[in-house]
Amino acid sequence: MYSGISGMKGFQTKLDTIGNNIANVNTFGFKKGRTTFQGMMSQTMQDAQGPLGGGPGRTLGGVNAKQVGLGSKVGTIDNLHTQGNRQTTNRPLDLSIEGDGMFAMYESGDGTATGGGLQGNENVTFSRAGNFYLDSDGVLVNGDGKYIIGDQGNGTGLTGRAGALTIPSDAQSFSVQSDGTINYVNPEGETEVAGRVMLANFSNPSGLRKIGNNEFQETANAGWVNGPAGGPLGIDNLSIAGEDGAGQLVSGTLEMSNVDLAEEFTEMITAQRGFQANTRIITTSDEILNELINLKR
Structure with missing residues (x-):
């Protein structure tokens, strides 16, 4: 549930940036912004392990770590100083x-x-x-x-x-x-x-x-x-x-502004869909909690 909330916050920031770009599409000398994301810390359930034993007598191979991500966060909000028309x-x-x-x-x-x-x-x-x-x-x-x-x-x-x-x-x-x-x-x-x-x-x-x-x-x-x-x-x-x-x-x-309306509309659609997908995570988590409560009844 909290991973979905972090995703919603990030996509809201992205939509704010896109909205500012579109609002300044006819602003002289305006330089558009771009929002990037980073993964937040992960909960480690088991660390990675190397092979057990050595040489021909090796008993087990190495295993990778088991980690569960805890959501995403805003990495950067860049100002792109590319040449405008x-x-x-x-x-x-x-x-x-x-x-x-x-x-x-x-x-x-x-x-x-x-x-x-x-x-x-x-x-x-x-x-x-x-x-x-x-x-x-x-x-x-x-x-x-x-x-x-x-x-x-x-x-x-x-x-x-x-x-x-x-x-x-x-x-x-x-x-x-x-x-x-x-x-x-x-x-x-x-x-x-x-x-x-x-x-x-x-x-x-x-x-x-x-x-x-x-x-x-x-x-x-x-x-x-x-x-x-x-x-x-x-x-x-x-x-x-x-x-x-x-x-x-x-x-x-x-x-003129270096904002490309076609690109901004595309990014806006993907950000909107990402926001909706994260709301679905919260809804699903709520339904699971409701089922657990019903088990007690």
């Missing part, structure tokens, strides 16, 4: 990453860059959703108003708030290159550089923690390549798109 939007501030890497965003009280770096690394979050916008100052932000971290253009400082990755309001046009460089045409018709969007690269992106709003947070197991070691976030901690293993940027496109 690109959707063409033709909007220059919609960026998708072809390959590895994530956009870095910053929320700061004063929004300043200090000593060539940004203080308060706990406020740095990461995302694969590249639907960016311009605020009233012309600064590049995400949908929640967080500032996109990048190179100010001189190769020494990171973006803070005003004056970083800023496209002037009188610019005639602008474009984003595959390496993240933002070019704009000034009123005189000359091309200038507004800055460059940088990427954060991780050796184990599945180790990032989902915090909602299409954002991830660094953990001890994410393996931030060239990440800051206790100091402020600096330009050397980020990668140029297309270099150091980071992917390239594709302007005018957005990365």
Whole structure:
């Protein structure tokens, strides 16, 4: 009976994961989850034994252990960071990453860059959703108003708030290159550089923690390549798109969710059947207990 209960709990978690995947099938940059199971400890009724005797005089061969499993448990809930399909939007501030890497965003009280770096690394979050916008100052932000971290253009400082990755309001046009460089045409018709969007690269992106709003947070197991070691976030901690293993940027496109609806529906059916089978175990166990009680009558 308790083995059936453990199976029901595990399949409920699997169904929760599947439901979250299906709910985010149209979420930009969403990475699907996957639930795996492990067998729980087994009750050993008899240990394994080796052969009795030796050589030609051996009397009995070895026997295997006799064990009864006590159910299953959730082993892992993985975040699968496979590449999602690109959707063409033709909007220059919609960026998708072809390959590895994530956009870095910053929320700061004063929004300043200090000593060539940004203080308060706990406020740095990461995302694969590249639907960016311009605020009233012309600064590049995400949908929640967080500032996109990048190179100010001189190769020494990171973006803070005003004056970083800023496209002037009188610019005639602008474009984003595959390496993240933002070019704009000034009123005189000359091309200038507004800055460059940088990427954060991780050796184990599945180790990032989902915090909602299409954002991830660094953990001890994410393996931030060239990440800051206790100091402020600096330009050397980020990668140029297309270099150091980071992917390239594709302007005018957005990365869609990597959820496959056909796969999720199939997994949902198998999880539902597994849940029903475990309820049958509980029902059968209850019927056996009822028969034992009837024997007393």
